[in-house]
Amino acid sequence: MIADEILDKEKVMGEDADPARKSIGARRNPESADAILDAAESLLAEAGYSGFSIEAVARRARAGKPTIYRWWPSKAALLLEVYQRQKRVDNPHTGNLEDDLVGFLESLFSHWRETSSGSVFRSLIAEAQSDEAASAALAEYATGRRAHTGQMIERAKARGEVAADVEPALVADLIASYAWTHLLTNRLAEDEATIRRAVRYVMRGIIARNR
Amino acid sequence: MIADEILDKEKVMGEDADPARKSIGARRNPESADAILDAAESLLAEAGYSGFSIEAVARRARAGKPTIYRWWPSKAALLLEVYQRQKRVDNPHTGNLEDDLVGFLESLFSHWRETSSGSVFRSLIAEAQSDEAASAALAEYATGRRAHTGQMIERAKARGEVAADVEPALVADLIASYAWTHLLTNRLAEDEATIRRAVRYVMRGIIARNR
DNA sequence: ATATAACGGAACGTTTCGTATCGATAAAGA
DNA sequence: TCTTTATCGATACGAAACGTTCCGTTATAT
Numbered sequence: 001m002i003a004d005e006i007l008d009k010e011k012v013m014g015e016d017a018d019p020a021r022k023s024i025g026a027r028r029n030p031e032s033a034d035a036i037l038d039a040a041e042s043l044l045a046e047a048g049y050s051g052f053s054i055e056a057v058a059r060r061a062r063a064g065k066p067t068i069y070r071w072w073p074s075k076a077a078l079l080l081e082v083y084q085r086q087k088r089v090d091n092p093h094t095g096n097l098e099d100d101l102v103g104f105l106e107s108l109f110s111h112w113r114e115t116s117s118g119s120v121f122r123s124l125i126a127e128a129q130s131d132e133a134a135s136a137a138l139a140e141y142a143t144g145r146r147a148h149t150g151q152m153i154e155r156a157k158a159r160g161e162v163a164a165d166v167e168p169a170l171v172a173d174l175i176a177s178y179a180w181t182h183l184l185t186n187r188l189a190e191d192e193a194t195i196r197r198a199v200r201y202v203m204r205g206i207i208a209r210n211r
Numbered sequence: 212m213i214a215d216e217i218l219d220k221e222k223v224m225g226e227d228a229d230p231a232r233k234s235i236g237a238r239r240n241p242e243s244a245d246a247i248l249d250a251a252e253s254l255l256a257e258a259g260y261s262g263f264s265i266e267a268v269a270r271r272a273r274a275g276k277p278t279i280y281r282w283w284p285s286k287a288a289l290l291l292e293v294y295q296r297q298k299r300v301d302n303p304h305t306g307n308l309e310d311d312l313v314g315f316l317e318s319l320f321s322h323w324r325e326t327s328s329g330s331v332f333r334s335l336i337a338e339a340q341s342d343e344a345a346s347a348a349l350a351e352y353a354t355g356r357r358a359h360t361g362q363m364i365e366r367a368k369a370r371g372e373v374a375a376d377v378e379p380a381l382v383a384d385l386i387a388s389y390a391w392t393h394l395l396t397n398r399l400a401e402d403e404a405t406i407r408r409a410v411r412y413v414m415r416g417i418i419a420r421n422r
Numbered sequence: 423a424t425a426t427a428a429c430g431g432a433a434c435g436t437t438t439c440g441t442a443t444c445g446a447t448a449a450a451g452a
Numbered sequence: 453t454c455t456t457t458a459t460c461g462a463t464a465c466g467a468a469a470c471g472t473t474c475c476g477t478t479a480t481a482t
Contacts, residue, residue, distance in 0.1 A: 029428065029479090050341040053469060064430040069471065122340050125395060129337035130261040139396050170409050174389060181388035184336060185353050186346070198381050205416030240459065264438060275461040280440065 028071055035061040036068055040082045045116030049123040052079070076127045076134035083120045087111075091148060097156035101175060101199045104149070106192055108179055113188050122183060146172045153206075166206045174202055239282055246272045247279055251293045256327030260334040263290070287338045287345035294331045298322075302359060308367035312386060312410045315360070317403055319390055324399045333394060357383045364417075377417045385413055 039061035043051045054075055058065045072078040089111050092103040112118030128135040146169060153168035162168075178198060182188055250272035254262045265286055269276045283289040300322050303314040323329030339346040357380060364379035373379075389409060393399055 032429075048340065054471080055469060058430095062430080064432090065470090066431095066472075066474095067429060070428080075470080126337040126340035128395075129259065129333050135397070142392075142396050166412070167408065170405075171412060173392075174385060174409065174412065177388040177392035178385060180392050180395070181353075181384075184339075184391070185350050194381075197378065198385065201377070201382060201385065201413065201416040203416065205412040205414065243460075265440080266438065269461095273461080275463090276439090277441075277443095277462095278460065281459085284440095286439080 032061075032063060032067060033071060036063055036071075036078075037082055037085060039063075040078055041085075041116050041120065044082070044119045044123055048119045049126050052123060054078070074131065074133070076131040076137075079120070079124055079127055080134060080137050083117075083124050086115070086117050086120065091152045093152070093155065095159075097153065097161050098196075098199055098203050100152055100156070101203070102192065102196050104152070105175070105179060105195050105199065109182070109188050109190065109195070112183055118183055118188065125184070142176070146176050149175060162206050171202060171206055175199070243272075243274060243278065244282060247274055247282075247289075248293055248296060250274075251289055252296075252327050252331065255293065255330045255334055259330050260337050263334060265289070285342065285344070287342040287348075290331070290335055290338055291345060291348050294335050297326070297328050297331065302363045304363070304366065306370075308364065308372050309407075309410060309414050311363050311367070312414070313403065313407050315363070316386070316390060316406050316410065320393070320399050320401065320406070323394055329394055329399065336395070353387070357387050360386060373417050382413060382417055386410070 036057060040052065040057045043056055043060060052075075054065060054068055057063075057078070058068055068078065072081065089104070089108045092100050092107075094100055094103065112121065124134060124138055128138045149172035150168040153162060153166070153171050156162045157164070157166065157168065182190065247268060251263065251268045254267055254271060263286075265276060265279055268274075268289070269279055279289065283292065300315070300319045303311050303318070305311055305314065323332065335345060335349055339349045360383035361379040364373060364377070364382050367373045368375070368377065368379065393401065
């Protein structure tokens with residue numbers, strides 16, 4: 001087919017991850033975009049949300065402000081992509097729900113502590129208070145994340161580890177809330193024992209009695 | 212005593228709520244201060260954190276910006292006082308812990324929904340991401356609030372309603388986290404049944420078995 | 423080789439923060 | 453009654469950041 005060559009080139013050059021882009025010729029320079037995202041991420045890691053401004057990002061990335069605004073319509077959009085680019089914490093599956101939940105929270109906390117991810121997420125929450133798009137994106141992400149954790153509980157329920165009348169989504173909500181609040185109040189340094197005790201209260205409430 | 216008259220006058224005029232004030236002659240005009248706080252609160256109620264700026268507050272309160280900065284050192288400080296001026300939701304005591312917790316969450320949710328309190332609190336959380344003082348104040352408030360809820364659980368424990376090995380502070384943390392997260396993700400409209408189901412999971416985990 | 427388009431840099435207008443200066447006003451003391 | 457003092461609103465200011473527009477350059481695609 002004739003279009004193949006064009007498609008190939010577009011694939012190589014474009015990395016067009018955003019299907020909402022209108023103009024045909026519009027495509028990012030991957031190097032430039034990466035430098036901008038890297039700069040934004042490192043600024044957030046160093047100074048948190050206070051140090052995050054489009055101009056500071058442009059300075060650090062040696063990019064022009066118009067370049068940033070060409071690809072990201074607002075500060076919130078850039079923040080959002082930095083956030084989405086980060087690696088997800090995946091749910092462990094040890095065969096024991098309590099260990100799964102504790103392991104999940106521990107790796108989430110350490111991920112938030114040891115990378116820029118915590119700062120980015122806190123900034124996104126802050127931005128969501130004054131930006132509608134960020135608020136919607138945050139809500140959507142939170143819903144998806146809860147569903148993911150819910151599946152972890154669903155599997156335990158299938159194993160008979162969890163009582164039949166337990167709603168995994170609600171339990172996942174409790175667990176996720178615990179994590180969020182600790183992030184927002186600078187209490188990520190909890191050790192495993194504390195986390196395990198908190199999880200145990202939830203566990204005792206949902207565990208199958210007839211074992 | 213000789214000092215009585217002077218003290219009386221200071222009491223009438225000053226309403227010196229801020230002991231950190233340095234200059235002796237410095238005291239707020241209560242009417243002016245109230246107008247400023249009212250303006251800030253109504254702006255937050257109408258447009259949320261987006262509509263909150265010192266200049267907008269000054270315009271609405273028919274006050275000068277320097278007047279605001281004379282009494283509040285920063286945007287965060289004003290936000291904080293608006294927040295602290297709001298009425299607290301007090302913990303019910305029905306003699307049944309589950310009813311207490313559900314009642315507490317319900318009245319907290321409706322208070323956040325139906326007054327400006329929710330907007331103010333969300334704004335405070337946002338501000339805490341870029342202002343150190345707001346962050347410290349938020350952390351302090353959160354600690355105190357958890358302790359308050361913890362006492363509710365402590366009472367139930369004294370009644371024998373809760374297992375002996377339960378740490379009230381940790382359970383209070385779970386409950387408060389649930390509330391915060393729902394505020395931040397625009398999920399305050401939950402009905403009583405949903406809240407009760409969430410609380411029930413916690414309850415089942417902490418309830419005394421030997422009843 | 424030429425047209426296209428993204429790029430960095432600079433400048434612009436706007437908004438907001440927080441500060442400084444000014445004259446007016448209202449209350450306290452002599 | 454007159455003077456002093458402190459607070460008030462108004463206005464202007466510098467600094468910073470947002471988001472936009474223009475320009476000359478560089479790199480890509482045909």
